[in-house]
Amino acid sequence: MWVLTVPAIWSDSAKQFMREAAKDAGIEKHQLRIALEPEAASLYCQHIPTETLVDASGAKFGVSGAGTRYMVVDLGGGTADITVHEKQSDGTLRELHQASGGDWGGTKVDSEFDMLLTKLVSAKIIKDFCTQHKSDSLDLQREMETKKRTITSDSIDKVTVKIPVQLTDAFEKQSGETIASVIEQTRYAKKLNWVGDKMRMEAKVFLDLFENCKNNIVGQIKEIMAEPEVKGVSTILMVGGFSECQVIQDAIRKAFPDKKIIIPDQAGLAVLKGAVIFGYNPEQISARVSKYTYGINISPPFQPGVHPENKKVVVDGGTRCRDVFKKYVSVGQPLEIGKFAKGRHTTIKKNQESMILRVYASPEKTPKYVTDEKCQCLGRVVVTLPAKDEKTEYRCQNDVR
Ligand SMILES: Nc1ncnc2c1ncn2[C@@H]1O[C@H](COP(=O)(O)OP(=O)(O)OP(=O)(O)O)[C@@H](O)[C@H]1O
Ligand SMILES: [Mg+2]
Structure with a gap:
C-alpha cells in the first residue's frame, strides 16, 4: 500500500494528475491511497499524548473530546492549507469548512529573497549564476534555509547572508558599476551593505521577506474564523515545516490572542506520520465539505x-x-x-x-x-x-x- 499526500486545496484535476503519475511510476490502483495533508496531520495529532500539545501559556489541547473543533493550518514549502475539523463521538473526524489557502509556504520567503537579489543585480545575472555555478547556488539556498530558521520576529541584530562572490563579480564586470553604488540608489540604501561574499542587512529588511506570507496566512485564517460553520473553534493546530518558523508562529499568536495556538513537536513530520495512520484506517474521516x-x-x-x-x-x-x-x-x-x-x-x-x-x-x-x-x-x-x-x-x- 502506498499513501501519497496532497494539499487539500488542490483541484480535482491536480489530484487526478497525482494518481496518473503514481500509475506511471508502477503503483497499482488498488495499492494507492491519496491522503489530504491537513487530514493526515489532524489524525496524527489524535495519537500523540495531550501533554505534548500545549500552547505558549501551557494550556493543554485535548483532541479526544467529542465535539472539539479546531483549525488545522498546514504550512509547507509550497502551500498553506487550512481546514477545520470536529471530533465525532465515534472517534472519527468531520471537516467543517472546506480546505482553503494558497501558495504561501516557506519557499515564498526564498523567492522574495531572489526578488531582492534580482532588484540589485538583474534577473539575467542570477540566471547565469545559477546555471554556471550550480554548487555555489546550492550553497546560497542552504544559507537562506539556515537564516530563515534562526531569525526571530523580535531580532534587532543585523542579519548576514553569505553570498558566493561570483555573483557580485559577474555583476560588476558586466555592468561596470559597483554593487555598493547600485544599492545606494535603491530603497535598501543605508539598510543593506554588500561587500565581497557578505550581505549584511538590518533585521527588518530580512523580516520583510516574510511579510507577504504572513499577511496572506493571517488574512485567510481571519476570513475562515468569521464563517458561521466554524463557530466555537478555539484552537489553531499548526503543522508542516513552515509552522516551525518562529516569525510565522509569532504572527499567528499576535493576530489571534484569544485562541490556543498548538504546534506539536516535529510539526514538519505530522503530515508524514499521519499519512501512515490514514493508510491503515482511511475511515477515520467521516465527512468532508464539498469544495465545488x-x-x-x-x-x-x-x-x-x-x-x-x-x-x-x-x-x-x-x-x-x-x-x-x-x-x-x-x-x-x-x-x-x-x-x-x-x-x-x-x-x-x-x-x-x-x-x-x-x-x-x-x-x-x-x-x-x-x-x-x-x-x-x-x-x-x-x-x-x-x-x-x-x-x-x-x-x-x-x-x-
Ligand atoms: N524552523 C524553520 N523555520 C523556518 N522555516 C522552516 C523551518 N523548518 C522548515 N521550514 C520551511 O518549511 C518548508 C518545508 O515544509 P514541509 O516539509 O512541511 O513542506 P512540504 O510538505 O514538502 O510542502 P507542501 O506542503 O507545500 O507540499 C520549507 O520551505 C522550509 O524552509
Ligand atoms: Mg506539506
Whole structure:
C-alpha cells in the first residue's frame, strides 16, 4: 500500500494528475491511497499524548473530546492549507469548512529573497549564476534555509547572508558599476551593505521577506474564523515545516490572542506520520465539505423565455436546451463518506445505444450551464443501454449515484 499526500486545496484535476503519475511510476490502483495533508496531520495529532500539545501559556489541547473543533493550518514549502475539523463521538473526524489557502509556504520567503537579489543585480545575472555555478547556488539556498530558521520576529541584530562572490563579480564586470553604488540608489540604501561574499542587512529588511506570507496566512485564517460553520473553534493546530518558523508562529499568536495556538513537536513530520495512520484506517474521516458544485450536463425540453435561443437544439422533432447543468452536490455541502447523491436521467433520442454523462465541477453555488466560465469538465461516464427492440421505439431511464 502506498499513501501519497496532497494539499487539500488542490483541484480535482491536480489530484487526478497525482494518481496518473503514481500509475506511471508502477503503483497499482488498488495499492494507492491519496491522503489530504491537513487530514493526515489532524489524525496524527489524535495519537500523540495531550501533554505534548500545549500552547505558549501551557494550556493543554485535548483532541479526544467529542465535539472539539479546531483549525488545522498546514504550512509547507509550497502551500498553506487550512481546514477545520470536529471530533465525532465515534472517534472519527468531520471537516467543517472546506480546505482553503494558497501558495504561501516557506519557499515564498526564498523567492522574495531572489526578488531582492534580482532588484540589485538583474534577473539575467542570477540566471547565469545559477546555471554556471550550480554548487555555489546550492550553497546560497542552504544559507537562506539556515537564516530563515534562526531569525526571530523580535531580532534587532543585523542579519548576514553569505553570498558566493561570483555573483557580485559577474555583476560588476558586466555592468561596470559597483554593487555598493547600485544599492545606494535603491530603497535598501543605508539598510543593506554588500561587500565581497557578505550581505549584511538590518533585521527588518530580512523580516520583510516574510511579510507577504504572513499577511496572506493571517488574512485567510481571519476570513475562515468569521464563517458561521466554524463557530466555537478555539484552537489553531499548526503543522508542516513552515509552522516551525518562529516569525510565522509569532504572527499567528499576535493576530489571534484569544485562541490556543498548538504546534506539536516535529510539526514538519505530522503530515508524514499521519499519512501512515490514514493508510491503515482511511475511515477515520467521516465527512468532508464539498469544495465545488458537481453536476451533469442535460438537455431538457426547451422553454422559450427561460432558456437562451443559442442553446436551442432540435432532437427527434422536439426542441431541447443543451448544456444545462443538473446539480448533484453544492459547494460547501457536507458530504458523508459512503453516502450518495442520486438522480435519474432519460435518453433524449429514441433507441439510443448509450448515454454519455459528462461530469462537471464549478466553484459557483448554482451554475446554470456547463459552458459557464468557471465550469470544468472532469470526465464522462458512458452508460451502455440495452440492445434496442426492432419493433418498439423506446427511451431509456437510468439512475445515477
Ligand atoms: N524552523 C524553520 N523555520 C523556518 N522555516 C522552516 C523551518 N523548518 C522548515 N521550514 C520551511 O518549511 C518548508 C518545508 O515544509 P514541509 O516539509 O512541511 O513542506 P512540504 O510538505 O514538502 O510542502 P507542501 O506542503 O507545500 O507540499 C520549507 O520551505 C522550509 O524552509
Ligand atoms: Mg506539506
